[in-house]
Amino acid sequence: MWVQAEVFLQTLVSGLLLGGLYALIGIGMTLILGVMKIINLTHGQLMMVAMYLAFWLFTLFGIDPYLSLLIVPPLMFAFGMGIQKFLVNPVLRVESILPHNQVILTVGIGMVLQNLATLFFTSDYRSIPVGYASTVWYLTDLWRDSPVELSFSLPWVVSFMLAVVITLMLWFFLAKTDTGKSIRATAQDRDAAMLMGVHVGWMRVITFGLGSALVAAAGCLFIPIYYLFPALGSQFTLIAFVITILGGLGSTIGAILGGLLLGVFESMTATYVGMGWAPAGRFVVFVAALVFLPGGVASLLKRRKLGK
Amino acid sequence: MLEIKNINVFYGDLQVLWDVSFQVEPGEIVALIGANGAGKSTTLRTISGLLRPKSGEVTLDGQPLHSLEPYDLITLGIAHVPEARRLFVEMTVEENLDMGSLRGPAKLKRKETKEMVFSLFPRLSERRRQQSGTLSGGEQQMLAIGRGLMGLPKVIMFDEPSLGLAPILVGEIFEIIKRIREEGKTVLIVEQNVRQTLAIADRAYVLETGKVTMAGKGRDMLNDEHVKAAYLGV
Ligand SMILES: Nc1ncnc2c1ncn2[C@@H]1O[C@H](COP(=O)(O)OP(=O)(O)OP(=O)(O)O)[C@@H](O)[C@H]1O
Numbered sequence: 255m256w257v258q259a260e261v262f263l264q265t266l267v268s269g270l271l272l273g274g275l276y277a278l279i280g281i282g283m284t285l286i287l288g289v290m291k292i293i294n295l296t297h298g299q300l301m302m303v304a305m306y307l308a309f310w311l312f313t314l315f316g317i318d319p320y321l322s323l324l325i326v327p328p329l330m331f332a333f334g335m336g337i338q339k340f341l342v343n344p345v346l347r348v349e350s351i352l353p354h355n356q357v358i359l360t361v362g363i364g365m366v367l368q369n370l371a372t373l374f375f376t377s378d379y380r381s382i383p384v385g386y387a388s389t390v391w392y393l394t395d396l397w398r399d400s401p402v403e404l405s406f407s408l409p410w411v412v413s414f415m416l417a418v419v420i421t422l423m424l425w426f427f428l429a430k431t432d433t434g435k436s437i438r439a440t441a442q443d444r445d446a447a448m449l450m451g452v453h454v455g456w457m458r459v460i461t462f463g464l465g466s467a468l469v470a471a472a473g474c475l476f477i478p479i480y481y482l483f484p485a486l487g488s489q490f491t492l493i494a495f496v497i498t499i500l501g502g503l504g505s506t507i508g509a510i511l512g513g514l515l516l517g518v519f520e521s522m523t524a525t526y527v528g529m530g531w532a533p534a535g536r537f538v539v540f541v542a543a544l545v546f547l548p549g550g551v552a553s554l555l556k557r558r559k560l561g562k
Numbered sequence: 563m564l565e566i567k568n569i570n571v572f573y574g575d576l577q578v579l580w581d582v583s584f585q586v587e588p589g590e591i592v593a594l595i596g597a598n599g600a601g602k603s604t605t606l607r608t609i610s611g612l613l614r615p616k617s618g619e620v621t622l623d624g625q626p627l628h629s630l631e632p633y634d635l636i637t638l639g640i641a642h643v644p645e646a647r648r649l650f651v652e653m654t655v656e657e658n659l660d661m662g663s664l665r666g667p668a669k670l671k672r673k674e675t676k677e678m679v680f681s682l683f684p685r686l687s688e689r690r691r692q693q694s695g696t697l698s699g700g701e702q703q704m705l706a707i708g709r710g711l712m713g714l715p716k717v718i719m720f721d722e723p724s725l726g727l728a729p730i731l732v733g734e735i736f737e738i739i740k741r742i743r744e745e746g747k748t749v750l751i752v753e754q755n756v757r758q759t760l761a762i763a764d765r766a767y768v769l770e771t772g773k774v775t776m777a778g779k780g781r782d783m784l785n786d787e788h789v790k791a792a793y794l795g796v
């Protein structure tokens with residue numbers, strides 16, 4: 255009995271820790287979706303690039319990945335702004351040849367990034383040999399009489415907490431600053447925002463930068479606990495996409511819940527179905543969300559608020 | 563003075579405004595009336611820079627507006643309270659008001675102006691933390707007007723402020739528009755509610771399929787046979 259509970263709780267904890275990082279990835283994609291009305295299908299590739307940056311900062315200069323949170327996201331912020339300004343915006347102005355040609359553009363950018371990474375860094379798996387990688391805390395160390403034993407990997411816990419801090423900082427920015435409000439206003443009603451004096455084009459650039467910085471931060475948090483290889487980009491683009499769908503396309507709270515939900519679901523799949531089944535589980539969640547919950551978690555929240 | 567001179571405006575290849583000209587003098591209430599689809603909203607959208615005229619010009623105190631970016635117009639003192647309110651429905655009442663004062667001197671005076679708006683609309687004050695999408699229609703219109711006032715405009719343009727409101731609220735909105743003018747602002751108003759609009763307007767223009775076909779004093783228009791037949795249903 256206790257053993258089963260222990261396994262379940264341990265799986266839940268691992269899932270939530272993973273989900274916190276997923277949430278950060280999902281929020282970035284959701285922000286971009288809200289303001290630009292496009293799914294950024296290069297999101298995971300941006301994270302991959304950020305992870306290589308963190309990897310090289312560590313390998314060449316010995317900079318700890320958590321410290322590179324101060325370097326890599328700002329660089330990726332600039333990179334994301336550049337993508338929006340010099341690649342997406344010009345396409346926006348072209349009378350659409352294909353519908354959604356901006357989305358197709360993001361796919362193209364993703365492919366280029368992935369191929370460049372393969373070219374320069376080969377498709378080898380890499381990881382950072384940080385000293386604390388295998389440090390583990392046990393619940394019984396903190397609470398001697400605990401009926402169950404749970405273990406907490408130090409880098410997972412630190413990454414999760416930093417993800418929470420970054421999310422709170424983002425919340426503060428969006429809720430309390432004029433620029434943050436302008437971004438939200440642009441997402442809700444572009445023309446009305448323009449009437450208020452919002453430079454909508456500039457908001458798009460900032461938002462793409464912000465989304466890139468967020469996923470870059472997730473990359474820095476992932477690298478102490480994950481392998482790095484070029485194709486990881488497309489894998490995480492899919493993850494971000496699933497979270498965004500789960501969250502309800504454009505809702506930040508939805509993306510957070512969607513991230514946590516997917517993290518827990520993948521962790522459960524790995525424990526109870528088998529290690530290799532997480533991607534299949536992800537696909538099931540994706541289809542199930544589309545079929546049974548078209549508005550995502552956000553639609554449930556909204557229904558509650560309206561008392562329906 | 564706001565001056566619109568021979569503007570021609572298109573949606574794609576479709577011409578919607580034909581050589582439209584009119585002026586609004588400081589301190590006036592000027593009404594633009596016309597049937598559905600006549601081009602009233604298009605006119606306001608052109609003044610506030612959301613649309614560009616193919617030819618012609620829009621000037622405020624001699625300064626051309628049609629070449630400026632739309633997001634800079636608000637700093638020159640033009641506010642546009644758009645048709646159907648266009649609030650930021652997922653933001654609170656107070657956040658919507660903040661959005662009205664993003665730029666220029668209005669930003670520095672945000673707190674005072676907000677108190678002024680709340681004293682004009684006490685109902686908004688009670689609901690300052692409520693999501694604007696959950697307000698009643700009347701409250702939403704008040705918020706849209708309040709948001710326009712937050713920019714400390716010289717000229718404020720209303721596009722069908724009485725749309726969808728109960729008669730008692732319509733009266734209230736018109737009272738407020740009169741008060742706004744008394745406080746020294748210039749008003750350009752587009753309305754379907756022609757009788758009440760002409761009653762408060764100093765002057766009015768009639769727009770028919772994209773052309774100005776009549777101009778005159780508000781009260782004179784009320785007694786005009788054509789206006790009576792076409793817009794007052796008598
Ligand atoms: N975005 C658009 N694209 C194409 N045509 C448009 C667009 N917006 C308006 N029109 C057309 O332009 C004409 C004028 O529209 P406008 O909205 O200015 O009319 P209006 O006088 O404000 O009407 P209403 O009283 O119904 O609000 C209409 O024929 C309308 O169909």
Ligand SMILES: [Mg+2]
Nearest residue numbers: 602603604645
């Ligand atoms: Mg209209």
